[in-house]
Amino acid sequence: MKTNWKIGAAVAVFLLVPMAACSTDVPNEAVEGEAAEEEKGPHRGKMLRDGDFAVEMTVFEDGVPPEFRVYPTRDGKPIDPKTVKLTVTLKRLDGEIEKFAFKAEKDVLVGQGVVVEPHSFDYEVVAVENGKRHVWKYSSPEGQTKINASAAKDGGIVIETVGPQTISETREVEGVVQLNTTARSEVRAQFPGKVMQVTKAVGDYVKKGQLLARIESSESLQIYPVYSPVSGVVAERNANVGNVAYDQPIYVITDPSSTSVVFNIFPRDLGTIRPGQKVIIETLDGKIVAESTLGGYLPEGNAAAGTALVRANLPNRDGRWRPGIALHGKVMVSAVTVPLAVRTEALQPFRDFTVVYANFGEMYEARMLELGRKSSEWTEVLSGIKPGTKYAAKGSFLIRQDIEKSGASHDH
Structure with missing residues (x-):
């Protein structure tokens, strides 16, 4: 229920099914009457009539929680509300039933209780006046x-x-995909010598144990093979047939699935963002990529941006996320x-x-x-x-x- 009440007398305007009204000279005995057309009263409320007796139903919200205010009349003239005993029973869509008693105050009957939103009910209004019992039943759907x-x-x-x-309370950060330091392998010749054969080019995928090159040893003049120590993608090839292999790597092989995102952390967030916190990694247009955990802060920051750097592992089995791709992060700094x-x-x-x-x-x-x-x-x-x-x-x-x-x- 909302706690700040709108100014002005507010009146329940009902979307109705036909209303049944009944009365009898014998209390507590109901007789069906004719369906009545909807009618508004002088207080902009709904008029419920049975013969010359009527009540005007309103919901009042002027500086108070919503409450029923009902004005009884006979032949269109107000009557003393103390002569009327009124009860209103409400049934909500979820089956909850609320019953309101009323107290006479000056010229009006005031409901004893708050009319909780939404004001959407099946109504049963019972008024007893001068020994006569009047009953009205109708529906008032709202927001339904x-x-x-x-x-x-x-x-x-x-x-x-x-x-x-x-x-979870989150902080948003920006980062770039990088290869992990363990994702790079340099392949060198075992003995210095002339390169007799190379089998792979930059961009080729190689499996661990696959032949990469053949080298003729400068000392023994024997040709020996060079095999890949890992599986991955050839990132660099630094030798061609006829070159002399010495201490420089012949190949550099990287594992494209071994990646992380390095996030920039601005000084204002250094006291909030800490290693071990969960981070949701997203594309720049908000599509979730993975959930990860922040590692420790890197020894060096981003001097150009004035930020600290922290790394989070990025699952990348299919190698989709290439180094240099920008990604977004939401760091969960607290949860309740x-x-x-x-x-x-x-x-x-x-x-x-x-x-x-x-x-x-x-x-x-x-x-x-x-x-x-x-x-x-x-x-x-x-x-x-x-x-x-x-x-x-x-x-x-x-x-x-x-x-x-x-x-x-x-x-x-």
């Missing part, structure tokens, strides 16, 4: 719509349950478990509230929320929805559009 299962599926609506979640949370993407505006849409089979109805801590994935709920309630976690915009299109929200 029906979407069948196949349409919900086609629209991408996904249902989840409100419950406890861990909400809250008793109730909903997915942040489920939140939608509704009048001056933020809501999610509770789900009851094919029915969806707004739930006005008071919110707490928030991350890109989860938002804490302080009040407004019950634990265990099913709601539209994804596709809620479709429901909002359907409600707005059908006019299933009324002014308040």
